[in-house]
Amino acid sequence: MTAILQLPAWLGAILAMLLAIAASALPFVLLRLRMGDELPTKARDVAETVAVRIGTVHSLILALVFAEAQSTHTNLQQEVSKELTTIEHIALELNQWNGQEGKVLRSQLAAYVTAVLQNEWQASANLRGSREARRAYNTLDIGILDLRAETPQQQSLRARMIMNMDDLQDHRKARLSLAHRGLPSLFWWMALTGFAIIVGFFLIFPANLVHIAILSVYGAYTGLALYFILALSHPYAGPASIDTSPYEMVLEDDLKGS
Helix, strand or coil: HHHHHHHHHHHEEEEEEEHHHHHHHHHHHHHHHCCCCCCCCHHHHHHHHHHHHHHHHHHHHHHHHHHHHHHHHHHHHHHHHHHHHHHHHHHHHHHHCCCHHHHHHHHHHHHHHHHHHHHHHHCCCCCCCHHHHHHHHHHHHHHHHHHCCCHHHHHHCCCCCCCCHHHHHHHHHHHHHHCCCCCCHHHHHHHHHHHHHHHHHHHEEEEECHEEEEEEEEHHHHHHHHHHHHCCCCCCCCCCCCCCCCHHHHHHCCCCCC
């Protein structure tokens, strides 16, 4: 299912709409041509009433899940921004540290950012994150704790760096947790089943061009909504992936030459 996210956004959206149209309009035409006379009026009225109610529930489920996926994606962007800001603070404080230790620690901070980019910025990373990023963080944390602060300025810098390292750990854990808050498979079963039921209720109508067009529009819009939900629930790949360029800018601008 996630293979469609590897395509350009416009192509993936069009493909999702075409697949939904094919799954709705094509069976409608084929089955309707095989069916006999029209349904009795009372049977059609009952079918229309049930279809409207199921369609309302189905639309509500899609709307709620879309809102949840969008909220999770937004929160993840905020945690990434906070993590980057904390990294920048640590880099600035290390630049202000007088001594050879600052250069070593800047190199370790660069190793952490590199590990995040190379080993954690992917959907397959587990909830604890990559081993390389954890090792780089622990090495940097121990190095800051072992700093010998001999002047009031160094004491202030060391205390601030220790606090920032704690914040960095918190933001990293929040980022990993949000990135793995995917949609349960039960949602996709409900979404696809509701879609199939509503398409099935269209069989009460004759297969003329107007009805085929209406069903195609419904299928296209549902396919587009499902595509966006799928994209938002995969923040490490696809059209809704989080931009990694700020991490690269930190490496280039703040930790260059470390």
